[in-house]
Amino acid sequence: xxSQIVAVVGVNMRSIRQRLGSSTVAVIGIAGVVxxxxxxxxxxxGFTAAMASVGDPRTVMVMRAGSDTEMTSGLSGDDARLIMDxxxxxxxxxxxxxxxxxxxxxxxxxxKDPSDANVPxxxxxxxxxxxRPEVKIIEGRMFTPGTNEIVVGRAASRQFAGLTVxxxxxxxQNKWTVVGIFEAHGNAAESEIWSDAKVLQPAYQRGNSYQxxxxxxxxxxxFQAFKDALTANPQLSVTAIREPEYxxxxxxxLNQIITTIGFLIAGLMGIGxxxxxxxxxxxxxxxxxxxxxxxxxxxxxxxxxxxxxxxEAALLSVIGGLIGGIAAWAAFDGxxxxxxxxxxxxxxxxxxxxTPRLLGMALAYSLVMGLVGGMLPAFRAAxxxxxxxxxxx
Amino acid sequence: xxxxxxxxxxxxxxxxxxxFTLLSIFVAFLLFGxxxxxRTAFGMGVDLAGADRLMVLNKISIIMPLPGSYTDKVRAIxxxxxxxxxxxxxxxYQETKNQFANMAVEGESxxxxxxxxVVPEDQKKAWLADRQGAIIGADTxxxxxxxxxxxxxxxxxxxxxxxxxxxxxxxxxxxxSPVKGTDKTQLFFHxxxxxxxxxxxxxxxxxxxxxxRVDDPAQSPAIAKKIDQMFANSPTETxxxxxxxxxxxxxxxxxxxxxxxxxxxxxxxxxxxxxxANTMAQSIRERTSELAVLKTLGFGDGRVLGMVLLESCFxxxxxxxxxxxxxxxxxxxxxxxxxxxxxxxYLPVPDVMVGVILVLALGFxxxxxxxxxxxxxxxxxxxxxx
Numbered sequence: 001x002x003s004q005i006v007a008v009v010g011v012n013m014r015s016i017r018q019r020l021g022s023s024t025v026a027v028i029g030i031a032g033v034v035x036x037x038x039x040x041x042x043x044x045x046g047f048t049a050a051m052a053s054v055g056d057p058r059t060v061m062v063m064r065a066g067s068d069t070e071m072t073s074g075l076s077g078d079d080a081r082l083i084m085d086x087x088x089x090x091x092x093x094x095x096x097x098x099x100x101x102x103x104x105x106x107x108x109x110x111x112k113d114p115s116d117a118n119v120p121x122x123x124x125x126x127x128x129x130x131x132r133p134e135v136k137i138i139e140g141r142m143f144t145p146g147t148n149e150i151v152v153g154r155a156a157s158r159q160f161a162g163l164t165v166x167x168x169x170x171x172x173q174n175k176w177t178v179v180g181i182f183e184a185h186g187n188a189a190e191s192e193i194w195s196d197a198k199v200l201q202p203a204y205q206r207g208n209s210y211q212x213x214x215x216x217x218x219x220x221x222x223f224q225a226f227k228d229a230l231t232a233n234p235q236l237s238v239t240a241i242r243e244p245e246y247x248x249x250x251x252x253x254l255n256q257i258i259t260t261i262g263f264l265i266a267g268l269m270g271i272g273x274x275x276x277x278x279x280x281x282x283x284x285x286x287x288x289x290x291x292x293x294x295x296x297x298x299x300x301x302x303x304x305x306x307x308x309x310x311x312e313a314a315l316l317s318v319i320g321g322l323i324g325g326i327a328a329w330a331a332f333d334g335x336x337x338x339x340x341x342x343x344x345x346x347x348x349x350x351x352x353x354x355t356p357r358l359l360g361m362a363l364a365y366s367l368v369m370g371l372v373g374g375m376l377p378a379f380r381a382a383x384x385x386x387x388x389x390x391x392x393x
Numbered sequence: 394x395x396x397x398x399x400x401x402x403x404x405x406x407x408x409x410x411x412x413f414t415l416l417s418i419f420v421a422f423l424l425f426g427x428x429x430x431x432r433t434a435f436g437m438g439v440d441l442a443g444a445d446r447l448m449v450l451n452k453i454s455i456i457m458p459l460p461g462s463y464t465d466k467v468r469a470i471x472x473x474x475x476x477x478x479x480x481x482x483x484x485x486y487q488e489t490k491n492q493f494a495n496m497a498v499e500g501e502s503x504x505x506x507x508x509x510x511v512v513p514e515d516q517k518k519a520w521l522a523d524r525q526g527a528i529i530g531a532d533t534x535x536x537x538x539x540x541x542x543x544x545x546x547x548x549x550x551x552x553x554x555x556x557x558x559x560x561x562x563x564x565x566x567x568x569x570s571p572v573k574g575t576d577k578t579q580l581f582f583h584x585x586x587x588x589x590x591x592x593x594x595x596x597x598x599x600x601x602x603x604x605x606r607v608d609d610p611a612q613s614p615a616i617a618k619k620i621d622q623m624f625a626n627s628p629t630e631t632x633x634x635x636x637x638x639x640x641x642x643x644x645x646x647x648x649x650x651x652x653x654x655x656x657x658x659x660x661x662x663x664x665x666x667x668x669x670a671n672t673m674a675q676s677i678r679e680r681t682s683e684l685a686v687l688k689t690l691g692f693g694d695g696r697v698l699g700m701v702l703l704e705s706c707f708x709x710x711x712x713x714x715x716x717x718x719x720x721x722x723x724x725x726x727x728x729x730x731x732x733x734x735x736x737x738x739y740l741p742v743p744d745v746m747v748g749v750i751l752v753l754a755l756g757f758x759x760x761x762x763x764x765x766x767x768x769x770x771x772x773x774x775x776x777x778x779x
Contacts, residue, residue, distance in 0.1 A: 021674070022675070028667055032663070040653075105456055107455075115642045116632075172451075172457075264427070265424065265428070265657060269424060269664070272420035275417040275668070276413075276667075276668040279413050282413075283410075339647055340646040
């Protein structure tokens with residue numbers, strides 16, 4: 001049996017060359033599906049990575065109760081003070097490691113397009129870097145508190161026009177000078193511009209109010225105790241959420257849209273490619289009718305014949321999947337773009353990510369397409385009545 | 394047409410192959426139709442934007458309000474026919490995931506500004522008379538199973554009531570629209586109702602943005618400039634743009650969806666072109682001797698060429714048009730695949746036309762090479778083969 005399988009598969013593979021035209025069609029078809037599949041899903045993957053990659057579980061965001069985004073939250077200066085005095089926050093020589101922050105958006109043109117995009121502008125306090133250990137100034141320096149200086153995230157600097165160290169920007173009546181660029185392992189913070197919260201408050205008529213307080217906990221497990229302490233304070237009506245969970249929730253809407261549409265498109269194209277593969281394998285079987293009948297007459301069983309057709313289909317589809325995967329990876333991986341984060345109406349920069357997980361999914365999908373496409377022709381080959389088949393041209 | 398019979402018999406010669414080729418073309422154009430609807434939806438109704446409407450926003454960004462007094466100042470400008478204003482409310486119904494567009498507006502002028510929102514006269518009257526009344530789009534009414542007369546609570550995200558209770562609205566009426574693609578998910582309520590609570594806060598007497606209608610659309614750029622100049626160097630500067638430019642700018646911020654969908658559609662159609670061309674080439678190869686017989690009987694080169702082309706176009710039309718048809722059906726009756734994020738989800742007629750042209754182009758391109766080969770066949774060679 002095994003030797004039969006090996007022999008028939010061998011014959012099959014060696015004769016692919018004679019059916020190069022239609023085999024190429026099947027390979028290109030499947031490669032096309034894989035490229036589109038990866039192209040669409042790598043958007044979602046990249047966006048999720050930007051939103052969730054390095055949120056730190058020891059960093060907690062405190063917002064007004066009922067707010068699910070900083071945009072709609074609001075805390076008075078007193079609230080912020082009370083939150084910072086809550087027990088359970090890590091302390092250093094300057095006091096609690098916590099940063100009350102303000103989040104607004106400003107209209108600023110992108111490099112590609114002169115019309116305004118919504119850029120997030122965050123007013124931060126002295127401990128901003130303390131609550132975000134992943135953030136590092138990579139060019140220039142941190143802004144001096146009390147001045148109209150800003151630092152710009154690496155992705156924002158790449159995406160938007162004229163945001164390099166030394167340049168200045170004017171939003172409304174306020175002029176700002178860029179003094180530094182920071183990076184944050186590629187996560188959402190890199191899409192932001194930071195200034196001193198105390199300078200931003202009057203510029204945006206915010207009085208002494210904030211939108212969130214970021215706090216650093218000594219341990220990950222300290223979260224529950226800190227949360228309970230906040231709840232126990234009758235003067236506060238706030239909600240606390242770990243940074244990674246917040247970011248994951250933020251990316252949910254877009255991810256849902258992309259995944260739904262992505263799978264729909266890839267699914268439909270996959271069906272098209274399966275039909276292409278069916279045609280190709282039918283042709284392959286049809287052109288070898290006599291050969292297969294001869295094998296059967298010589299005593300080869302029908303299983304090795306089925307197996308050989310299926311393995312040809314599998315081979316072609318895997319080749320297609322690999323070509324498509326490599327093409328998609330070369331074309332899309334790392335491609336920089338930005339989109340609107342629906343929850344905060346502001347731009348977030350991210351890079352398309354063709355991850356190993358996606359590549360694995362794509363290869364598996366192409367294999368499924370090949371096997372489904374090969375199924376019918378394989379059974380047809382196995383069921384051919386030997387006598388009539390031998391007579392066929 | 395008289396050759397249709399022979400074309401049909403030729404296609405039926407290998408039924409399975411024909412069916413699978415048909416299905417591939419079918420799927421490609423189903424996808425094409427669907428993608429065009431997605432593209433339109435992400436365009437956010439830019440094609441529907443009123444040519445004579447301008448939007449006045451705070452120059453800093455859309456989240457910053459304008460003083461309510463700007464309404465009258467802008468109304469005084471020559472060439473401005475009508476002014477109305479709106480505030481983004483950002484409320485949700487029961488759960489945060491039930492978000493939809495809800496705005497506080499100045500009722501009468503708002504409905505005059507947007508004639509595409511059609512409200513029955515009696516409901517309109519009821520709304521204008523009820524301070525807590527709301528007019529809601531037909532799609533949202535359906536989504537939450539509301540009916541006219543219901544009292545509904547909305548949780549505020551931006552504008553809290555002092556006691557933190559929900560804002561309650563009476564559903565006075567439903568707006569619908571004869572214009573395809575109009576956003577029928579919004580809720581409009583009276584600005585007075587909102588401002589009553591906000592008056593004492595820093596949000597009081599401020600509006601989100603102004604919408605104005607001009608007498609002559611050709612004057613729009615000049616009027617926009619005049620408005621912005623009027624408020625230049627004041628604490629609240631403005632940015633005035635046509636509604637079209639505003640919607641386009643907003644859509645662009647989501648990303649170049651248009652390009653992405655076109656690339657995908659192109660990839661799908663190219664794939665199917667290969668499949669169809671391959672099928673045609675094969676079927677002509679199989680029929681070489683028959684074509685030779687036809688020629689012997691006196692069919693000219695051109696006629697043979699035409700017959701082969703007809704066959705591939707027929708195949709493309711059959712698969713492609715039914716694919717476009719199903720896409721139209723799915724988009725129209727299936728609606729928005731994401732639930733509620735894409736209100737303008739429909740298949741525009743020009744895109745259907747492009748689809749039909751692509752179907753024909755596919756038929757010609759797939760049949761071209763085999764048709765030429767068939768047309769140029771020399772009878773003697775062809776008969777000798779096999």
